[in-house]
Amino acid sequence: MPRPRPALPVLTVLASLVLAGCGSEAAEPRATGQTGGPRPADSGQAGGDRPDIGLPKDVVMVVDKGQPSEAAHQPALDDAFRFIQAMRHGIVAQDPDDVAYQHYATAGAARYARGQIEQWVEGGWTPTGKDQYYDAETSSVGEGNGVLVTFCRDQSQTFSKSLQTGEVHKTEKSPKSFQKYSVLMREKPDEAGAWQAGQIEVRGEAEECRR
Template sequence: MARRALTTTAAAFTTTAALLLTACGGGGDEAPDDIKGADASSKSPSDSASGPASSDRPDVSVPKDLKLVFDFDKPSDAKQAAALSDAENYIRALKHGIAAQDPEDPAYRFYSGAQAAQYAKSQIETWVEGGWTVYGTDEYYDDDVAAMSDGKGVVVSFCRNQAKFYGKEIKTDKVIRTEESLNSYQRWRVLMIPPADSSGVWKAGTVEVMGKAKDCRG
């Protein structure tokens, strides 16, 4: 996908995304937008059902009955590639937190800050309160990576297909299935903040989720 520079600044993007999430509750008709049925590298798709911790990064593994697929193009620019990779890790960490039933899970906190951390926490809290865990296949694709004009971040945009991603009741193991519809498709934009130290970790600062994304349905 396209690799370019955005003319807007990181501050402007943050303000816009915050307003969208406040107004739309995450961009979809379901609440939270990740819950379906309870109401969310290289060119080859990467099956990311597990993501064990490295020596300096947290465990972001998910249950075997959840399949995370990232069909992304790896940017040639090293910084943009790192930002895209850690945007994936933010998604993994969010699912890990839901599976762990822990709104204070250290994994998503490691890969996010500010509004993006608040968003992840609120999503996890809703799943925990509902008594659901994650199940099925969650697909991410059609990525676009763009550097901010002020040099203070990289915006990672991608589609999500959650048509086969479901909630599962923890007490009964009942999978709450729904039919594919326009609600199954989302467009995500994540502002990734460059490392503030030698860790090399890019963190999600702001998340914008737009539901009923017709362009993602294809």
């Protein structure tokens, strides 16, 4: 059975917001410097009343964020990856109603996360292995109250494991291993410094992400 893969939705709302926020500033090169190099994602809670997003030892997320184009984008960048990890947490928990992704996402992004979790649950699979994220960039969107976070994913070393038999379904590295994510983040109105994903677009076979 083939490994479940994220759907590739066409999000016109996201596209229109990005276009509205583009200009000479958005076209300038963005900083992609290293901040200590790749490292595992958050091991658990991010502080305050945030939900647990810890993952089992065999489910590894290696995140190389680099630096945002503006220092003010850092919280949005951090919470964008917490959203991705929270979605992974829901898959491992086999719970489409997991509170973790609902804390970090709303609207289309929350529906996307739920749909992904449901696919894994229906297939009877759970992830295992190393998932890698890199080349993150940020840009202001709209009237400055949103941040678009884009990044690459290499899923060539993460696989599906049958919950029933424990069998790991391995696949070879190919163009399908690389994806490009675009996540539209907005600050939560009821929690200062916390951001939520509102829309997400995932493009498969992303040539610019191959390495």
